[in-house]
Amino acid sequence: MPNNIVRVIIDVDTGIDDALTILYALKSKEIRVEGITTVFGNIDVDQATDNTLRIIQLADPGYDVPVARGADRPYKRSLTGFADSVHGENGIGNVKLPPASQTAVAESAAEFIVRMVNENPGEIVLVATGRMTNLAFALKLDEQLPFKVKSVAIMGGTVHAPGNVTPVAEANFWGDPEAADAVMQSGLPITMVGLDVTMRTHITQQHLDLLNRFGKEENKAIIAFMQQSLAHYFGFYTDSNNYIGSAPMHDPLTLLVAVDPGLVKTQTMKVSIDCGDSISAGMVVADLRTKPSMGRDIQVCVDVDAQRAERQFLSVFM
Amino acid sequence: MRQIIIDCDPGHDDAIAILLALAHPDELKILGMTTVGGNQVLDKITDNALKLLSYVDAPIPLAKGAAGPLLGKLVTGEEAHGETGMDGPILPSSRYKPLDVHAVEFMLNLIRNAEGKVTLVPLAPLTNIALLLTAYPEVKDKIDCISLMGGGIGEGNVTATAEFNIYVDPEAAQIVYQSGIPIVMSGLDVTNRAQIHAVEIEELKRRGKASVLVGELLDFYSIYSKVLGYDGSALHDPCAVAWLLKPEIFRSEAYHVEVETKGDLTRGMTVADRRKKPTQEANVRVLLDVDRDAFIRMITEALDVLDRRLAATN
Known part of the structure; x- marks a missing residue:
């Protein structure tokens, strides 16, 4: 495999923006998707797995992409519910895609991640866009995982920007704080792609119009899917944030950053996740004091070249 | 004219906030002061408050309040404020004594007997204020703002x-x-920007009695600030008084704010809902920035007023 190809495992809870991420990854010539693992979150894990398989079929990547089913509930606490107001009842904006012929592998997501990373030491980039549950279980199976992965990009959390599910917490970390904290404290080489940057990087109706006009013939079905599922997503962001024909590219930006770290400015911060049960549960506690003492160093994205990220995203379909 | 009650734990920056209020008798009428365990234990900070008032000839009635928080043990701020709670200048013993009434009863009486509404100015842990509002909720109608x-x-x-x-x-x-x-919150967002620089502290020490006192207080207070990388010192408590005098020099936003009382890492955090569509009504005006130069001018001019007042009487 040419060494400029980035080999990724994507951990998803597909999800409208997860679907966009998978489509981008499978269409990009710079990326080889070594596998996709699924987790509960936006929807339940079976639906996430089914959606993922259907999206792969829609993308028709020309190579095998194994899918491993992962956690159906949080690492330690009990399940609180799903985000169907955001992503629709079936998780992909209620768009009906044909059933996939492919099925999930027998391994669990955590087992799959551990095996793949061990078979390819220093090679695999992990991109996690759902709850951190599968990564937490993978770390439990192999504590040495942090030294064997190439890098980890995580969609989750926020430091300066407001939260989305609560005033201070973002959905992925809020949905499983103990898993998020275990991942943060593990020593994995993490870049946190949180709301500080994802809320500034948008996919818009204008972008879709461009894709409709200039998209490659072979991508017409993909573009039609984007148009239909995003209609639902745009509607949610109109209700929640007064956006018009626009939605943040949370998960796609995370993959883009994993491949091209130059898209963002990062800052090293000591970070831990509040694992309480009250208003700040799931919050990223970044110790920004002159003499920080709480948490472990990770890279946190604090600024993004949004226009370049948006164009990069569109480019693989045109 | 605004009628105020200052609840404090002097505390270097408390002292400056009190002096700022004392310098503005036409705008602020200080009905009384109360003390609470915080920067140091209750007896020490009460003594500091009385010494300060005596030093500047201000016989404001003062009552002692809660020695510690509602739950748990008192954590003091000795690291920043020293063993006495107001280390630095040595002040003579006070000519004044605390009233023989608890801070909560004292505030209750002041508010009940006041003509019109009263503004509370807490510069310390909110123990006394919580006790007052819980024991005598009827006073809320006579408090226009905290x-x-x-x-x-x-x-x-x-x-x-x-x-x-x-x-x-x-x-x-x-x-x-x-x-x-209604609450106006001078939190670290604004108070860490309300910095007095080292050169400005030096200048104070060349002036009159009140200015020199503040200069010496800030010499000590700056030691801890230097550890945190500041050239000078953040004037935390004076912001809460300065807003009453010149709200126009502050930038602020109204948010719904909750205090995190549990949280495994976040206990004591003020959690503001800054989302585009918050789920609850705003209850706090959060100060976010201040015109530093205008703020420092206000402090130095206030000290100048006190310097002249003290020079005239002594």
Whole structure:
């Protein structure tokens, strides 16, 4: 495999923006998707797995992409519910895609991640866009995982920007704080792609119009899917944030950053996740004091070249 | 004219806030002062408050309040304020004594007997204020506003997310924040920008009695600030008084704010809902920035007034 190809495992809870991420990854010539693992979150894990398989079929990547089913509930606490107001009842904006012929592998997501990373030491980039549950279980199976992965990009959390599910917490970390904290404290080489940057990087109706006009013939079905599922997503962001024909590219930006770290400015911060049960549960506690003492160093994205990220995203379909 | 009650734990920056209020008798009528365990234990900071008032000939009635928080043990701010709670200048013993009444009863009486509404200015853990509002909720109707120093929606000092005054007594803070009384919060967001520079502190020490006192207080207070990388010192508590005098020099936003009383890392954090569509009505005006130069001018001019007043009488 040419060494400029980035080999990724994507951990998803597909999800409208997860679907966009998978489509981008499978269409990009710079990326080889070594596998996709699924987790509960936006929807339940079976639906996430089914959606993922259907999206792969829609993308028709020309190579095998194994899918491993992962956690159906949080690492330690009990399940609180799903985000169907955001992503629709079936998780992909209620768009009906044909059933996939492919099925999930027998391994669990955590087992799959551990095996793949061990078979390819220093090679695999992990991109996690759902709850951190599968990564937490993978770390439990192999504590040495942090030294064997190439890098980890995580969609989750926020430091300066407001939260989305609560005033201070973002959905992925809020949905499983103990898993998020275990991942943060593990020593994995993490870049946190949180709301500080994802809320500034948008996919818009204008972008879709461009894709409709200039998209490659072979991508017409993909573009039609984007148009239909995003209609639902745009509607949610109109209700929640007064956006018009626009939605943040949370998960796609995370993959883009994993491949091209130059898209963002990062800052090293000591970070831990509040694992309480009250208003700040799931919050990223970044110790920004002159003499920080709480948490472990990770890279946190604090600024993004949004226009370049948006164009990069569109480019693989045109 | 605004009628105020100052609840404090002097404390270097408390002292400056009190002097700032004393210099503006036409705008602020100080009905009384109360003390609460915080920067140091109750007896020490009460003594500091009385010494300060005596030093500047201001016989403001003062009552001692709660020795510690509603729950748990008192955490003091000795690291920043020293063994006495107001280390630095040596002040003579006070000519004044505390009243023989508890701070809560004292505030109750002041508010009941006041003509018109009263503004509370808490510069310390909110224990006394929470006790007052819980024991005598009827006083809420006669309190127009609480201008307090505490919290921070983007930064902490004791922990990554909690500021000292709120951290010491989060339960009391939550009672006060949810009381329904309009709150103006001078938290670390603004107070860390209300910096007096080292050269300005030097200048104070060349002036009159009140200025020199503040210069010496800030010499000590700056030691801790230097550890944190500041050239000078943040004037935390004076912000809560300055807003009453010149709100136009502050930038602020109204948010719904809750105090985190549990949280495994975030106890004592003031959690503001800054989302585009918050789920609850705003209850706090959060000060976010200040015109530093205008603020420092206000402080130095106030000290100048006191310098002249003291020179005339002594």
